Amino acid sequence: MLLIGVIASVIGVLICLQIDWFPTEGSTQSEKIDTLYDVLLIVSVPIFVLVMTIAIYSVFAFRAKPGDKGDGAHIHGNTKLEIVWVTIPFLIVSALAIYGWIVLDDIEAKQPNELVVNVTGEQFTWSFDYPQEKVQSNELVLPVDRPVHFQIHAKDVLHSFWVPAFRMKQDAVPGITTTTRVTPDREGTYEVVCAELCGIGHATMRQQVRVVPTAEFDDWVKDRGEGGAAPEEGESPMAAGREIFTSAGCNACHTLADADATGEVGPNLDELPAVAGEREKGTGAEDYVHQSIVDPPAFVVKGYSGDTMPGNFGDQLTPEEIDTLVQYLLGESKTEKSK
Numbered sequence: 001m002l003l004i005g006v007i008a009s010v011i012g013v014l015i016c017l018q019i020d021w022f023p024t025e026g027s028t029q030s031e032k033i034d035t036l037y038d039v040l041l042i043v044s045v046p047i048f049v050l051v052m053t054i055a056i057y058s059v060f061a062f063r064a065k066p067g068d069k070g071d072g073a074h075i076h077g078n079t080k081l082e083i084v085w086v087t088i089p090f091l092i093v094s095a096l097a098i099y100g101w102i103v104l105d106d107i108e109a110k111q112p113n114e115l116v117v118n119v120t121g122e123q124f125t126w127s128f129d130y131p132q133e134k135v136q137s138n139e140l141v142l143p144v145d146r147p148v149h150f151q152i153h154a155k156d157v158l159h160s161f162w163v164p165a166f167r168m169k170q171d172a173v174p175g176i177t178t179t180t181r182v183t184p185d186r187e188g189t190y191e192v193v194c195a196e197l198c199g200i201g202h203a204t205m206r207q208q209v210r211v212v213p214t215a216e217f218d219d220w221v222k223d224r225g226e227g228g229a230a231p232e233e234g235e236s237p238m239a240a241g242r243e244i245f246t247s248a249g250c251n252a253c254h255t256l257a258d259a260d261a262t263g264e265v266g267p268n269l270d271e272l273p274a275v276a277g278e279r280e281k282g283t284g285a286e287d288y289v290h291q292s293i294v295d296p297p298a299f300v301v302k303g304y305s306g307d308t309m310p311g312n313f314g315d316q317l318t319p320e321e322i323d324t325l326v327q328y329l330l331g332e333s334k335t336e337k338s339k
């Protein structure tokens with residue numbers, strides 16, 4: 001049994017360590033978390049193998065003989081064995097808890113020159129506010145290699161702020177502020193995920209984080225301060241509209257072929273240009289779409305609820321961005337993309 005156990009443990013550990021369990025390591029925290037996970041695997045596999053080896057051996061070795069209806073032998077405890085099977089797991093679990101605590105303490109330690117980002121979760125979107133830079137955004141943009149201190153809030157129900165590439169995950173709880181720290185150390189675009197079942201749109205509560213060079217981050221902050229992502233010179237209004245549509249998270253809940261969006265929580269926006277002018281008597285198409293963005297309960301399409309869509313896009317987006325978005329949603333976006 002011992003020989004089988006040792007061989008199976010070695011094979012099991014080797015297989016487990018070969019498997020690529022995690023996405024890109026996108027922060028200084030990720031390497032330590034991944035090492036912690038590997039240590040847990042190395043400790044867990046032999047325990048699993050030990051239990052299974054003894055269980056399977058016992059099934060065969062102590063099987064009742066055919067026709068044997070008698071009771072098994074009565075055993076009244078074994079003090080030595082009990083001390084052993086309490087002490088060893090206690091030591092293993094305590095050591096792992098202490099190790100985990102040390103790692104968490106280390107990766108969540110306060111850093112110099114932290115960038116503060118307020119994260120707010122609500123059904124079904126994330127929004128980000130940079131108090132030092134006085135910038136608000138529905139897209140998370142972070143400079144590479146600078147520690148970030150996230151202050152996490154929730155407007156309605158429990159959510160959980162998670163960027164798998166950063167490894168850190170923290171609950172967003174209404175009424176209190178939770179925090180977590182991350183130092184992104186690899187440029188790229190990663191997913192922001194909600195990891196707490198928060199309602200019908202939970203699975204669509206996904207946005208993006210862009211980790212960019214410091215200079216690019218500074219430019220982005222400057223742009224946001226000067227009228228946001230309204231079309232820049234040379235950029236077509238449709239491309240700008242598509243960018244806002246995606247970065248604001250509209251794609252999470254709505255279908256729009258031009259933006260490769262397939263959400264079904266809210267009305268299908270491919271149909272919008274055809275119906276926007278007729279849905280509300282006396283309201284033109286542009287006003288109808290504008291009002292629907294800044295005050296979702298104002299006009300509710302049959303079959304949908306007025307309070308599913310966040311009501312704060314009017315604050316999150318600049319007036320220019322909203323105009324661009326309205327034009328985009330009503331415009332000839334499809335013909336342009338096919339060019």
Ligand code: CUA
Pocket residue numbers: 121122123124158159160194195196197198199201202203205
């Ligand atoms: Cu928010 Cu799930």
